[in-house]
Amino acid sequence: xxxxxxxxxxxxxxxxxxxxxxxxxxxxxxxxxxxxxxxxxxxxxxxxxxxxxxxxxxxxxxxxxxxxxxxxxxxxxxxxxxxxxxxxxxxxxxxxxxxxxxxxxxxxxxxxxxxxxxxxxxxxxxxxxxxxxxxxxxxxxxxxxxxxxxxxxxxxxxxxxxxxxxxxxxxxxxxxxxxxxxxxxxxxxxxxxxxxxxxxxxxxxxxxxxxxxxxxxxxxxxxxxxxxxxxxxxxxxxxxxxxxxxxxxxxxxxxxxxxxxxxxxxxxxxxxxxxxxxxxxxxxxxxxxxxxxxxxxxxxxxxxxxxxxxxxxxxxxxxxxxxxxxxxxxxxxxxxxxxxxxxxxxxxxxxxxxxxxxxxxxxxxxxxxxxxxxxxxxxxxxxxxxxxxxxxxxxxxxxxxxxxxxxxxxxxxxxxxxxxxxxxxxxxxxxxxxxxx
Amino acid sequence: xxxxxxxxxxxxxxxxxxxxxxxxxxxxxxxxxxxxxxxxxxxxxxxxxxxxxxxxxxxxxxxxxxxxxxxxxxxxxxxxxxxxxxxxxxxxxxxxxxxxxxxxxxxxxxxxxxxxxxxxxxxxxxxxxxxxxxxxxxxxxxxxxxxxxxxxxxxxxxxxxxxxxxxxxxxxxx
Numbered sequence: 001x002x003x004x005x006x007x008x009x010x011x012x013x014x015x016x017x018x019x020x021x022x023x024x025x026x027x028x029x030x031x032x033x034x035x036x037x038x039x040x041x042x043x044x045x046x047x048x049x050x051x052x053x054x055x056x057x058x059x060x061x062x063x064x065x066x067x068x069x070x071x072x073x074x075x076x077x078x079x080x081x082x083x084x085x086x087x088x089x090x091x092x093x094x095x096x097x098x099x100x101x102x103x104x105x106x107x108x109x110x111x112x113x114x115x116x117x118x119x120x121x122x123x124x125x126x127x128x129x130x131x132x133x134x135x136x137x138x139x140x141x142x143x144x145x146x147x148x149x150x151x152x153x154x155x156x157x158x159x160x161x162x163x164x165x166x167x168x169x170x171x172x173x174x175x176x177x178x179x180x181x182x183x184x185x186x187x188x189x190x191x192x193x194x195x196x197x198x199x200x201x202x203x204x205x206x207x208x209x210x211x212x213x214x215x216x217x218x219x220x221x222x223x224x225x226x227x228x229x230x231x232x233x234x235x236x237x238x239x240x241x242x243x244x245x246x247x248x249x250x251x252x253x254x255x256x257x258x259x260x261x262x263x264x265x266x267x268x269x270x271x272x273x274x275x276x277x278x279x280x281x282x283x284x285x286x287x288x289x290x291x292x293x294x295x296x297x298x299x300x301x302x303x304x305x306x307x308x309x310x311x312x313x314x315x316x317x318x319x320x321x322x323x324x325x326x327x328x329x330x331x332x333x334x335x336x337x338x339x340x341x342x343x344x345x346x347x348x349x350x351x352x353x354x355x356x357x358x359x360x361x362x363x364x365x366x367x368x369x370x371x372x373x374x375x376x377x378x379x380x381x382x383x384x385x386x387x388x389x390x391x392x393x394x395x396x397x398x399x400x401x402x403x404x405x406x407x408x409x410x411x412x413x414x415x416x417x418x419x420x421x422x423x424x425x426x427x428x429x430x431x432x433x434x435x436x437x
Numbered sequence: 438x439x440x441x442x443x444x445x446x447x448x449x450x451x452x453x454x455x456x457x458x459x460x461x462x463x464x465x466x467x468x469x470x471x472x473x474x475x476x477x478x479x480x481x482x483x484x485x486x487x488x489x490x491x492x493x494x495x496x497x498x499x500x501x502x503x504x505x506x507x508x509x510x511x512x513x514x515x516x517x518x519x520x521x522x523x524x525x526x527x528x529x530x531x532x533x534x535x536x537x538x539x540x541x542x543x544x545x546x547x548x549x550x551x552x553x554x555x556x557x558x559x560x561x562x563x564x565x566x567x568x569x570x571x572x573x574x575x576x577x578x579x580x581x582x583x584x585x586x587x588x589x590x591x592x593x594x595x596x597x598x599x600x601x602x603x604x605x606x607x608x609x610x611x
Contacts, residue, residue: 308530312522355491436477 097122
């Protein structure tokens with residue numbers, strides 16, 4: 001519309017998180033705790049035991065290989081794996097918030113200023129997430145990572161595995177921990193730095209903060225490019241320690257990225273519907289919709305690039321990855337494999353194709369929620385076959401995911417309410433107000 | 438065929454945008470607006486409907502996809518079956534890259550040809566330029582005149598809405 005001469009400019013808006021909203025988040029956590037308890041009881045009572053026996057053969061093979069079966073009971077193992085799984089998902093989304101902000105700075109993008117504070121607040125989970133990640137790794141690493149088993153890299157030990165020993169230069173405890181702390185530290189440091197510059201800009205105005213932010217953002221992008229890829233190898237790919245894929249860093253990044261955009265879109269819509277973000281309109285949503293549509297296809301492209309090469313070459317050491325997910329463990333993962341493709345590709349692709357769909361809140365909401373569920377289950381598919389073999393389940397996993405979701409939302413909205421939703425002195429704010437697509 | 442136009446020359450795109458809204462509001466039909474660069478919101482102000490090119494693109498894409506799948510299934514499955522890498526003759530994952538490429542190929546070529554045809558952008562086509570300054574620093578609103586047109590009224594309307602000059606121009610279209 002003809003908005004060029006519209007001289008009203010955006011003013012500060014402060015989000016107030018009502019006790020009712022916080023109660024809703026607590027309810028999510030409580031629901032998660034209940035599901036978790038039910039799941040643990042069900043697991044201890046041996047529901048799904050027939051499942052366990054059916055996969056005995058696969059177990060036997062694994063046991064023969066390293067005798068690593070002295071691990072935790074199934075329920076505890078499931079709790080540890082799903083803590084790791086959901087935490088990797090939410091830490092990734094948090095880092096994407098900062099990545100998005102940095103990307104917009106470096107691209108000199110104006111349209112996204114309206115939603116910038118949402119992305120800034122998304123990184124609120126980084127610090128608690130980092131602590132949880134370290135704790136889960138230190139306490140439960142034997143259930144997650146085959147390569148952490150004692151003696152697996154010592155020649156002559158009963159556990160010795162030459163392939164894993166060959167990777168000891170990279171996958172050893174000190175170096176792994178250093179990498180984890182450094183990557184999370186970098187992400188956290190740059191999130192805080194960009195946030196501080198942005199808040200100082202709110203107070204003092206001027207373009208100095210903007211130019212400084214561009215430098216900080218550019219440096220972050222370089223570091224993030226390396227660290228996101230390497231963290232994907234460390235945190236996700238190394239559960240399948242014999243297997244490797246050169247596409248994996250991109251694949252995990254694509255999953256995080258599209259989930260982060262879905263989270264941004266969903267938050268923007270909820271804020272808009274609660275009466276905030278007065279100047280956010282269909283044009284901004286249209287751009288977010290294009291991002292979700294485009295990066296769902298990007299994820300599919302990376303997914304397929306990885307799948308097709310492995311399928312075509314059919315090398316046993318590579319194909320085992322899809323063997324486990326397609327029909328392996330008595331078909332435990334087959335349905336989720338196809339569900340994953342449907343919800344992460346077919347669904348957003350068909351629903352977001354037209355211009356009108358990208359401009360309607362209800363369509364964007366449906367697709368954002370589908371993408372978040374879809375990519376959570378994408379990570380499920382990355383972790384479970386390697387760690388749980390055929391003993392996977394859903395009640396504990398969904399329970400823990402809900403606990404994470406509730407906690408994430410509490411911290412996220414808290415940080416969102418700590419500053420104006422509109423960065424009032426951002427030099428491109430007017431451009432964002434008058435954005436047309 | 439000869440057509441006559443009243444040309445309102447504007448200096449500023451902001452003024453122009455509001456003038457276009459007001460002129461259309463006054464019930465006058467605007468033939469076309471010529472500007473040196475695209476102006477955000479002008480399509481809406483002129484009431485131009487969205488292009489239906491995306492719909493055509495969708496069907497070109499479907500044609501390309503159907504052609505690609507038919508071609509590969511017919512060639513590798515029936516006409517000259519070969520075993521490649523121990524895979525079945527009709528191995529769909531292997532067909533996806535070619536299907537994707539041909540979908541894109543058909544879509545973009547179809548769109549370009551359609552767009553050029555409906556915009557009459559083919560070789561030797563002469564584009565009438567009503568006022569050459571619209572390619573430099575002026576914004577031109579063209580209103581078509583017929584025998585009933587009230588040129589004085591139009592001049593007044595354009596002037597009131599910020600036109601710096603109003604000219605009359607005849608254009609012969611071949």
